[in-house]
Amino acid sequence: MNAILTEIISILYYALIAFLVVLIIYNMIKTKDWKKEIVYVIILIPFLLRLFMLK
């Protein structure tokens, strides 16, 4: 039971990351400010690294 719960929580966590990745990319596309675009890309890197299970 414990292991199943842990697995479900992990899946939800990765789903949350994927959702945030989509939001960050959406905001990056929408903004007109180039400085914000750079910030969005910097923020995106750790989320993608985790989503692709690299770090």
Added chain:
Amino acid sequence: MDRKDIIRKSLIGVAGLVVMTVAGISFYQHRHYKEEVVISDQVQVKKLADYFPELSGSVNDCNIYMVEGSEPGATIMVLAGSHPEEPAGRLAGWILVEQAKMQKGRLIVVLSTNRSGTTVTRPSGAYPQLYTIPTAWGGQKFRMGDRWTNPLDQWPDPEVYIHYPSRQNLAYMDIRNLNRAWPGRANGTLTERTTFAFMNLIKQEKVDVVIDLHEAELQYPVINTIVTHEKGQDLATMASMTLTDFEGFSIGTEFSPVNLHGLSHREIGDNSDAISLLLEAPEPFLDATRGITGEKQLLEGKDAFVVKAGKHGLLYAPIDENGWPIATRVGRHTSTVLQILQSWNEFHPEKEIVCEGVPKYKELIEKGVGAFLIDPKTVDKGKVIFE
């Protein structure tokens, strides 16, 4: 969005992707780097999942090296890599596997007790991903690890970690700390399932003594010592006195607190017939006041800031400009393990364990760690095992 915007956003996006790819390749290579271990004819290699099949295929299904003597005797198990950011333990384990010639009894060595922890370094810690031990044949690379299970293998952490079965509250991240997860449980987290598998191994193989190899920052009070379960007090004290008198280095004895749960020296002793001991050597690399956190510092153990902390009375172990080189730290571990075997024989002459070929403290300082690592290119492929 006009054409100019699209080009700018694309360029920024591509730059981000390049940074992510470079970092990602580096992390991937570290996580999948294969460390080589050379085994002799005396060594049999098992897997941890042999003792708990549910662990099969997981990152923590580590190798179990069994070095069996020609005559029966005691079974001693050495755990290295419970905390993979403490490399002296793993290197001492490597030397035991590659050099030990057992006459009597059986030596079981684990090099990656928390294998997942060997595949990541501390986030934001600026740790080197790999380190090289110089050898006559060019050097051997090892993965630097972290204190905790890789978050890629077990995540997220809870607000508070409630240890099983004691229900003691511990720091949240220690749910991924293998040395806070003993004795483990079959349906728990990866870390708990790992310690559960080790408990099965200890019981099935009728291990007499478990020795867990660690290193500690000099600002941590439990250092240069053997921590012992009450069952091992005679053994640890005898080993400590003998080492301090005859080996040229000082090592103390601490008793495992009865109410501090999850640690190997408490739970293995409480939950099996084995005596559980834990060795701590000094590692300035781990000190909070350290300077540059690089490979040189890791291997030479020299740090001007830690020395300064010592001058202000903030340390529990001495340090000077010579530091704590890796050979000194590994030598403390090999000598202490050998002395524990010797002291065991004095208490249990009917069930002796005799191990030869393993270098002691002075020999390691004189020749260096690399002198006792075997070049994998000089042996048959079947004798090379990957960690």
